[in-house]
Amino acid sequence: MKISALLTSAGINIGLCSLFLSLYSLLRKQPGFVYVYFGRRIAEDNDMNEDSCALERLVPSPSWIARAWQYTQDEILEIAGLDAVVFLRILVFSIRVFSIAAIVCVFGVLPLNYFGQEMHRKHIHSESLDVFTIANIQEGSHWLWVHCLALYIISFSACVLLYFEYKNIASMRLSHIIQSPTNYSQFSVLVRAIPHETGESISDAVQNFFMNYHASSYLSHQIVYRTGKVQKLMSDAEWVYKKFIHLKSTAIKKSCRPSTYRCGLCGGTSNSFQLYCNEFEPDGKKPSPNVSDSQTKPKECLAAFVFFKTRYAAVVGSQLLQSSNPMLWVTNLAPEPHDVYWSNLWIPYKQLWIRKITVLLASHVFMFMFLIPVAFVQGLTQLDKLQQMFPFLKAILAKNFTTQLVTGYLPSVILQLFFYTVPPTMMRFSAMEGWISRSGRKKSACFKVLSFTIWNVFFVNVLSGSVISQLDAITTPKSIPPLLAKAVPRQATFFITYVLTSGWVSLASEVLQLFALIYNAVKKYIFRVKDDPNSVPSFPYHTEVPKLLLFGLLGFTCSILAPLILPFLLFYFFFGYVVYRNQIINVYCSKYETGGQIWPLVHNTTVFSLILTQIIAIGVFGSKKSTVTMILTILLLICTLLFNEYCRQRFSPIFSNFSAQDLIEMDREDEKHGRMEGIHQMLLSAYSQFPPDVTTLDLFESRSPRGTIKDPECLHESHTM
């Protein structure tokens, strides 16, 4: 690839991005799309109203960027919670570290690469991109110490920044825990694998056990119910029926208030829903799980939420081994009420370990099976080989236009389509693992998507150029550094275009919300379903975090090898910072809060990227016969590993545990201000598996307690990628 081709590609992508952004700045002013672009704000305050005259609506403007900039970190913390802030910290960290890397590498390493060999210089425009990579440096060159120094500067600054980010986020997490309004999950413990003798109810078993061993701190408990298969089928049928009624009532009402409908700012009322409720149960009686009607009473699970009088008691109850059989009376701190993944609570605890192993195997199989479409797509780009194998294709591919389409456009479309299946699949895998919280499920899916992306974008692409046929080479640890050292610079051009297409354009389409836009339009104008202010998507951490971390990995690994990637990447992170701020403020709703638990994953992945970079550098220095720099890089590698171990010791326990000191202080504070009584009262109704204002039939498992659509997250997975 030549410089001119790269600039052309950049130009096209910049054009595409500009188009998307202008479109966005227009559409966001149209009231019809307010649910797409201001979902969170509508859900939070229904009276949201943008004063804009008709003319302004038709002129694209970059004012939204300025608005996104205006918010301070504290405001975002208040609006969207700590998780969103932590997500933005990933971007801040990336911008900082890649600014340093860009300065060092573009001014230090790039000229060295370019003048690395005596050669005939072409005009800069038609120069191949390879002359900017380390491949252009001669063997045994005395200038490799510059690369080594650059690597030292990048690694050192990355470690220092990582350390301060970790420290900063840990202290934010602590103050979030201490200062946040009462979190009922801190008083609650989820008990599973409850043993009970025949004749004794599960509720009695729980009460007896905790009254016996934790009498002073035990407050109450709540059994988890399981709705059976038949009930699930019935409720599914009811859901369809309800939707139908809903449609009908909307259609009737539409004629009465056409203006409000068109405006789209009126906010949803729940009249139609109430109507249906009354229709369905003419006597108005609402079934509750406490009613002793054997038909409607759901089955008890071997799980219960146990509430304690203090936070400290709850954390003690959750961390201690309760019984001498570790498979009985298994306790964990309960997730937040909105975070509970009810449909997994019925899973017997004994099944969990085997589920985890199965999912681990399945996700690895899925990861490697993905090589098949990749290989197929790579086949499409080599049409001559395909034609040799399948002669009948010759006639079809004779036309130039078809060939161009097949080789140029189809492969990436097919690959992208395959990639869209990954996050929902991983989400399903994580659900199968038996996570008891939505956030846990999402975090696990995030890790799976991350591994998948790094494997399939980085490793498969790097190795496919050289040794996809000899997979043996991958299994020989010693031969990996020289292999990567050869392959990474060669693939650097691909990674630059990847940043342009998959990075920039995906950000632009994220801000445009292409899928949500189409989905919304179809729903509204074809199916005539009214906008639902409650169906706001939650932030898709499991797709966005892996994306950022992948670009970080590409940036680190290419930094000293092919520094030309850095300016493009830096722009991606700046652009991403603005886009995600905007999305977090306007679009996504945070239904639950993990308190920044994603950061350890980010930290570990960044350290992994650094170490991979250093391993590749060792390979490069080795192949360039520069022993001193190789030894220096090995030293750097050891220091990076030690740094990681220190951070693990120092910070990671904070992200999985609460400290006794803090909890006791919080309890004392609440007691001093006389809030404890109120908390205890609220606690008893905090975890409602069956929300009181919805009928039992509406309560099947995979529906969130807040929304009315089937599972807002699952839905979201499929349309925001």
Place this chain on the structure above:
Amino acid sequence: MKISALLTSAGINIGLCSLFLSLYSLLRKQPGFVYVYFGRRIAEDNDMNEDSCALERLVPSPSWIARAWQYTQDEILEIAGLDAVVFLRILVFSIRVFSIAAIVCVFGVLPLNYFGQEMHRKHIHSESLDVFTIANIQEGSHWLWVHCLALYIISFSACVLLYFEYKNIASMRLSHIIQSPTNYSQFSVLVRAIPHETGESISDAVQNFFMNYHASSYLSHQIVYRTGKVQKLMSDAEWVYKKFIHLKSTAIKKSCRPSTYRCGLCGGTSNSFQLYCNEFEPDGKKPSPNVSDSQTKPKECLAAFVFFKTRYAAVVGSQLLQSSNPMLWVTNLAPEPHDVYWSNLWIPYKQLWIRKITVLLASHVFMFMFLIPVAFVQGLTQLDKLQQMFPFLKAILAKNFTTQLVTGYLPSVILQLFFYTVPPTMMRFSAMEGWISRSGRKKSACFKVLSFTIWNVFFVNVLSGSVISQLDAITTPKSIPPLLAKAVPRQATFFITYVLTSGWVSLASEVLQLFALIYNAVKKYIFRVKDDPNSVPSFPYHTEVPKLLLFGLLGFTCSILAPLILPFLLFYFFFGYVVYRNQIINVYCSKYETGGQIWPLVHNTTVFSLILTQIIAIGVFGSKKSTVTMILTILLLICTLLFNEYCRQRFSPIFSNFSAQDLIEMDREDEKHGRMEGIHQMLLSAYSQFPPDVTTLDLFESRSPRGTIKDPECLHESHTM
């Protein structure tokens, strides 16, 4: 090697064993060696007296075997504690599983191997041992299903037996915890990394913190002191001085009571020690750490023992994260008073992680550096090559006798000598890691010695025959099974002789206590030091457990490949059962009790052996072109892994935690019987870093609080291998 050679070797070793055993049965009756052979019994009850007339003393008899058999498991539990019982359970498990394996393999697999190929049959005596291995089976043979079936039977019975052993030992551990007399460690928590402001003493900091956050359950605390370098040097000098005085006084007293000295049954009095005490401190004043004399007052460490009112409170205090900085107020359940490894308590908590990493690296380097003497020894057996390289050797090695000595005897002596350095080195490594308990240090050393032994005896020997020069092959995971499949049957003969020499003879020399005997004789008759009834060695788990597990590994891996090893191995385990019972009852003293914490290591190693066996079998079946058996073995491998995971879930938490239920029940029991007050009283003096009856100068770190010799364990390491 031929059958006749094997039988000769077995004959020689049986002769050697018989000699050692007769010698033992004679020597044990001699009063002069009573401290060597009945150390534990003398330490426990000083009035031990064996009635035996002069004639009986001179006739070897196997009566000790019968006596060792007589003890029941409960009696051994009472005498030597749970750790000893768990050690004997390893032998019982091995006997059971290898009995099954021997029956299946000797009657099923062995004839099949022998008749595997059409060949000229020699007389059975001069038949090569190779015809009894699986190498004799033809490629594509239809009889390989017998091997597969045998592997299934062995794996299945091993898993079933392992499960029941684990279950049994877990319940023994639980009842040991519940029924054992008051264990002060259950009330105590070791706090490290105590932060304190300038001006505030550490003791005040501890008191303030625990009075603030654990006021209801906090009882008291005790600061750990550090004796400085100068004090250590001084005390070292004093130790030498003391020994000199001791020698002198012994020499003086010897003339007064020659008869008691010769009899050796009089039991040690501490008169001489008292004498020295008074001599050294003429005013009789004993310094104590509470005396405010700045010269003798030791420095305070950032560590303290904190005592709680109940066991439950202590376990809560030990398991919770105390502070929001995980590197401060680090709590662990305290070890038993006799188990505390005082000299490691001063290590700052912040150093621990880097110490662990350093030791990990160092022990791996040590493991691989050991290849150098192994290679040297292998060089000795190939004299012709050596002579080519060093021509001057020709003159020396011309004589036949020298050659025989060098090739036949020297290599194994050198190798054995090198092997003797391993356990003390690993013990030192483990001490450097910063374990706070002797048992933890020993367990860690046990693991290190185990890895070392398996690597250097099994893998290096197996691979040296084929590919020691191409270490690359080891780093390619895929090529390992076929490699092992080729190498293991070839090395089977070596392993059989290894069982004979290193197994049988080491047991015989264990019972004879060769090193202790020589050490004792030298000490007594040359240095004229009196026997010390308190210097009883503790059981060297860190050398004996790896030995047993290594033989288990050899048994499993060779079982279907070369079944001829099994009868020899079975005899080893039977013999070992008798010998170790005898040693546990008579010789070794258990100073502390871990409650069978070694079992998870035994379990995991056995599962590792099974999996290694199955991997080798997969390689063998693959090379014999038997696809069905290969697939069946892969299934078996997966089932074994699942079994291990289940056991890990079900049992392993019991071995690292106490359950709340049990602790609360124990606390209630003590309170009901009014024992709590007494326990609290005793608790305050249980952990005495400075035993009251010994002078301060005598108290330097590496001395056990009970014994008077420098470090009985370290001493023991060097003479019982």
